[in-house]
Amino acid sequence: MLVATMVIVVTPSFAQDKAPATLAADYQRPQVIPFPASNPYSAEKAQLGKMLFFDQRLSRNFNMSCATCHNPSLGWEDGVPGAFGGQGKTLDRHSPTILNLAWGEEFFWDGRAPSLEEQIKGPIQSPNEMNIPIAQVVDRLQAVQGYRNLFSRVFPNEGISEQSILKSIATYERTIVSGTAPFDRWIDGDSAAISDAAKRGFALFNDEAGCNRCHTGWNFTDNRFHDIGLATPDNGRMTITQQPSDQHAFKTPGLRNISQRAPYMHNGSLKTLSQVIDHYISGGIQRDSLSPKMTPIPLTPQQKNDLLAFLGSLTGEAQAVSLPILPY
Ligand code: HEC
Ligand code: HEC
Incomplete structure (x- = not known):
């Protein structure tokens, strides 16, 4: 008896299909945002950080907030090649996005800041950006009843300080995660x-x-x-x-x-x-x-x-x- 065998050759192309399992594992979105033990998440802290992120009182001339250069409408960037500095000078570097930085390791284009908390001191104090000593930001916020109340709830032992400002903004930044694509x-x-x-x-x-x-x-x-x-x-x-x-x-x-x-x-x-x-x-x-x-x-x-x-x-x-x- 003669048996005809037909071999169907399946070309391993995934152009019509799902992602191959090995690659799919490499590109899987994480389920949770990592927060460091030294600065754990709370919803109130993130909300306070969001206020600070959008508050122009964190700049010497009250003309600039973090969101000026990290604008949510522009992918958390600013749409120009070099950022516009606080003194009207164009910076040499482009504003990077702040999306997904909870998973970052070193910050700035050259990695000079070892944590998000450390990074934040840069733009606040830089003469070409917000141009104000953090101690002066602390004084300004101390004068605001609403901030005094919020900080004493979120940081009962610390109140308004350089560290509590940095921790709040960093916590807000870590919540900024790109949506499902x-x-x-x-x-x-x-x-x-x-x-x-x-x-x-x-x-x-x-x-x-x-x-x-x-x-x-x-x-x-x-x-x-x-x-x-x-x-x-x-x-x-x-x-x-x-x-x-x-x-x-x-x-x-x-x-x-x-x-x-x-x-x-x-x-x-x-x-x-x-x-x-x-x-x-x-x-x-x-x-x-x-x-x-x-x-x-x-x-x-x-x-x-x-x-x-x-x-x-x-x-x-x-x-x-x-x-x-x-x-x-
Ligand atoms: C050797 C490592 C390396 C390889 C390979 C590489 N990239 Fe990049 N990519 C980078 C780095 C580093 C930058 C930022 C460079 C800079 O600003 O000077 C970058 C920037 C980019 C940007 C701009 C991102 C932004 O926010 O401005 C895009 C888009 C991009 N790469 C896509 C690609 C694509 C597509 C490929 C493959 C064709 C690729 N890259 C290959 C390292 C790499
Ligand atoms: C004048 C525009 C401007 C302002 C205001 C500004 N930034 Fe930036 N930001 C930049 C530029 C430009 C860089 C890149 C600088 C570099 O790498 O040297 C940057 C880098 C960063 C990074 C590093 C991102 C990464 O991938 O490493 C973070 C985080 C960040 N900014 C957050 C903030 C926060 C928080 C504030 C407010 C306290 C702020 N920025 C205010 C322009 C600005």
């Missing part, structure tokens, strides 16, 4: 959540294009510093470590809500995501400090569009941010 629904198994182009783009991201050498995990950052070969006079991480290999190295930004966060890079020098991909296609400026993880990546126009479609799938559902009523 179509990409997340796809990772969770909804095969219709993103387009086939975006699925192909994700495959490229993890393979031929090598983006995942640095943009790792659910927030798409390794929290490390790399020179990706942009033209810039800024020495970046080298100013902190003095290591020549850190020249022009900057912290890998997360890619959540990236479509809402133009312009791009530490100096805001690239206006569109299309220009960002073109930069990676070129491989960047060849120099000693260029990351060994950077190589020119020849992409076809369709592959470039696929990568762009994937980046577009990282925008979370809109989250309304209400302005706090500030105490007087």
Whole structure:
């Protein structure tokens, strides 16, 4: 008897399907926000921190709050290449987003602040930003009955102090998490959540294009510093470590809500995501400090569009941010 065997060859392509299980595990959104033991979460502390974040009384000339440069409508950035400083001077660096920083490790483009609490002292006291000694902020807030009441509830032993101000703002910042994106629904198994182009783009991201050498995990950052070969006079991480290999190295930004966060890079020098991909296609400026993880990546126009479609799938559902009523 003759038995005919038919072999069906299944090409392992996930363009039509779900994310492969191994990758899905790497990109799974976390369920809870981590808060440090030294500054645990409370809803009242976060609410107080939100008031301080939006309060212009934290600047010498009452003209600037944290939200001036980290505006929720602009992906918690400010939409300009270099931030506008408090004295009308343009800063050399672009305002980074404050989304998902509860998972951050070192802060600023060059990583010079070891915690969010430490980071906050920078902009408040910097002459080109809010330009006011924190001790003076403490005095100003002491004069406000509403703040005195709130601080004594949240910090019964401490009241209004430099530390309690920093802890409140940092707690609020840690609550700022990007919303669930179509990409997340796809990772969770909804095969219709993103387009086939975006699925192909994700495959490229993890393979031929090598983006995942640095943009790792659910927030798409390794929290490390790399020179990706942009033209810039800024020495970046080298100013902190003095290591020549850190020249022009900057912290890998997360890619959540990236479509809402133009312009791009530490100096805001690239206006569109299309220009960002073109930069990676070129491989960047060849120099000693260029990351060994950077190589020119020849992409076809369709592959470039696929990568762009994937980046577009990282925008979370809109989250309304209400302005706090500030105490007087
Ligand atoms: C004048 C605009 C401006 C103001 C006001 C401002 N920032 Fe920033 N912020 C920036 C810029 C520019 C950087 C990047 C500077 C650098 O890396 O050297 C930055 C960096 C940061 C970072 C680091 C993000 C990361 O990924 O490492 C955090 C967090 C932050 N700011 C929070 C705040 C808070 C909180 C306030 C209010 C107390 C504030 N900023 C006020 C412009 C501003
Ligand atoms: C060698 C590590 C590395 C690789 C590989 C890499 N990136 Fe980046 N990426 C970075 C760093 C570091 C920055 C910030 C550089 C700067 O500002 O000077 C960045 C910036 C970006 C930005 C702008 C983010 C912002 O907030 O301004 C986007 C978008 C981006 N990368 C996407 C990609 C894509 C897509 C790929 C693959 C084609 C890729 N990256 C490959 C490290 C890397």
